[in-house]
Amino acid sequence: MRILLVEDDRLIGDGLKVGLEKLGFAVDWFADGAEGEEALYQAPYEAVVLDLGLPGLDGMEVLHRWRQRGRTEPVLILTARGDVDQRIAGLNGGADDYLGKPFALKEVQARLNALIRRHNGRPMPQLVYKNITLDPQTRRVTSDGKEIVLPPREISLLELLLLNKNKVLSKQMIEDKIYSWDEEVQSNAVEVHIHHLRKKFGRDLVRTVNKIGYIMEEA
Numbered sequence: 001m002r003i004l005l006v007e008d009d010r011l012i013g014d015g016l017k018v019g020l021e022k023l024g025f026a027v028d029w030f031a032d033g034a035e036g037e038e039a040l041y042q043a044p045y046e047a048v049v050l051d052l053g054l055p056g057l058d059g060m061e062v063l064h065r066w067r068q069r070g071r072t073e074p075v076l077i078l079t080a081r082g083d084v085d086q087r088i089a090g091l092n093g094g095a096d097d098y099l100g101k102p103f104a105l106k107e108v109q110a111r112l113n114a115l116i117r118r119h120n121g122r123p124m125p126q127l128v129y130k131n132i133t134l135d136p137q138t139r140r141v142t143s144d145g146k147e148i149v150l151p152p153r154e155i156s157l158l159e160l161l162l163l164n165k166n167k168v169l170s171k172q173m174i175e176d177k178i179y180s181w182d183e184e185v186q187s188n189a190v191e192v193h194i195h196h197l198r199k200k201f202g203r204d205l206v207r208t209v210n211k212i213g214y215i216m217e218e219a
Contacts, residue, residue: 002210003027003047003048003049003112005049006051006062008032008055010030010031012135014061017029020109020112023105025109028045035058036054040066040071046112047073047075047116049078051078052078053079059090060090067093074116074119075097076111079098093187106164107164130218139155154193157190166217167215168209169215176187179219194206194214199203
């Protein structure tokens, strides 16, 4: 799959290009907004990763021009963590999804795959861990084939863990992913959700990494 990457930060751009190519993507990387805009007209891309904070021709203007010219490729925008106004502007401007920096390569991969599947009209695969299955489309969770009813927040947390197996997720990262910007988050909210999931699926579902975060481990 061919991906267009428009990112001016050399460290992030190089990391994404090398990392995604190791995962099987073909990546064309442009650090300039004007060049990135033109690139989409010159080659077939399955999806775009677009930084909004580009110098010169910024990412919002690039996105606007693409949509004005009828380009429908799915666009994943990169924003500064906590920049809610930028996220909202990007989504309202035609982006299909967003990621706040810093981010995990595996999450970029998962989000790109999901965007491409949706764009092509293909169903999203189920997420599986041991005897637990989560259907991302229906949000239905089963254990040994029996449906387990979870509150929406716990489903979101379980999905986040399933998408990031074998990766430590910090408490802050989890809060950023499962709570909206205008919600008041209790200091122990993540711990409470983890506790509830463990009660329903067993203590070995998630391991606490002391003073760092949580990990769902799979051999």
